Amino acid sequence: MFGRRAKPPVVRLGGHATVLAVGGSTAQTQQDAVSARVRVRVELDGGGGYEVSTAWSVAIGQLARLKEGLRLRVDVEADRPQAVHPRDGWAHFDVVKAPREPKLRQLADGDNDPPDPTPAG
Numbered sequence: 001m002f003g004r005r006a007k008p009p010v011v012r013l014g015g016h017a018t019v020l021a022v023g024g025s026t027a028q029t030q031q032d033a034v035s036a037r038v039r040v041r042v043e044l045d046g047g048g049g050y051e052v053s054t055a056w057s058v059a060i061g062q063l064a065r066l067k068e069g070l071r072l073r074v075d076v077e078a079d080r081p082q083a084v085h086p087r088d089g090w091a092h093f094d095v096v097k098a099p100r101e102p103k104l105r106q107l108a109d110g111d112n113d114p115p116d117p118t119p120a121g
Contacts, residue, residue, distance in 0.1 A: 012075040015044040017084055019070040020051065026097065033057045035097045036066060040084055041107070042076060049107040054082045055097035062090040 023037035035057050043049040058066050077083035085093045 011078040012085070013044050013046065013078055015042055015049075015074055015076060016071055017042050017074040017086070019066065019068055021068060022066055023053075032061075033059050034063055035094045036063075037097070038066070042074065042081070042084060043107075044076070050081060051105040051107070052082050052084070053099055053103060054084045055094040055099075056084075056086065056091040057094040057097075058091045065090060 017040040019038055019040055021039040023039070025034045025036040035055055037053060037055050039051065039053050041049065041051050056066070073087040075085045075087060077085075082098050083093055083095070
């Protein structure tokens, strides 16, 4: 295109995300979807991790799947840590509803281990 510079490609990092909390949601009636705020713990394949709030667009019929403790494969934009893209296809990163200024909490080295699913006691 004339006078426009091409944007560099978006670099995505692979990893896993665990849903820590599901917050408010907004119906998207034209798309039969709901935009939900979620707090996730991201664990990158190359090591390292963090917690961040983001937003996902979820088909209304799939909304019951989105609950605390859900663990799924994700891609994360390297320059926007709140841009957490689920790989499963039933949920998608919602760029409109996601926070522009993410509040990150870096995980300590020992915090990268997934929580123990067995009850204590």
